[in-house]
Amino acid sequence: MHEKSIELLNKAVADELSAVHQYMYFHFHCDDQGFDLLAGLFRRTAIEEMMHIERLAERILFLKGEVEMKASQEVNKIHDVKEMLKLAAQMEQESARDYNNWANECSANADSVSKKLFEDLVADEERHFDQYDTEMENIEKFGDRYLALQSVERSKNIAGSATPQ
16 A cells, blocks of 8 residues: 555665765764864764664554665765765755655655655755755865864864873
8 A cells, every 4th residue: 555655765765874874984084084073973964864764664664564775875985075075965955855755755645654754854854964065164164274173173182181101
């Protein structure tokens, strides 16, 4: 009865899995470069995306479907922070667009619970987009100094936590 909803929910699982993989990759590289604020942002977003997967999976199982745990795409191996943010913002915009469309499809198929789930996810994806967009604006406004300040802050924290022998 809800085959279309299950199909759409599984598409969302695949997209969310891809986002988790991509954002954790970005987290590792930002952390390695000393960009703690951005590393933390990517990590927190990846965790939120994992929670989305859980909500989607619960709905699929309720509808007696099978949860397909396949990412929709491979990780893009990007090391430039501006390019990371650009891709992340694009991914969030695409997810919000897809989830809006899929909410409408679920509604047309008399599945208001899946519709609401997609609508709730749109709000999260739009918030994620706004966070990445703000970071891109900060880099645009302040240039590489913005990133340098994050590295300096980490160095200060590390130096401050060192105990004398």
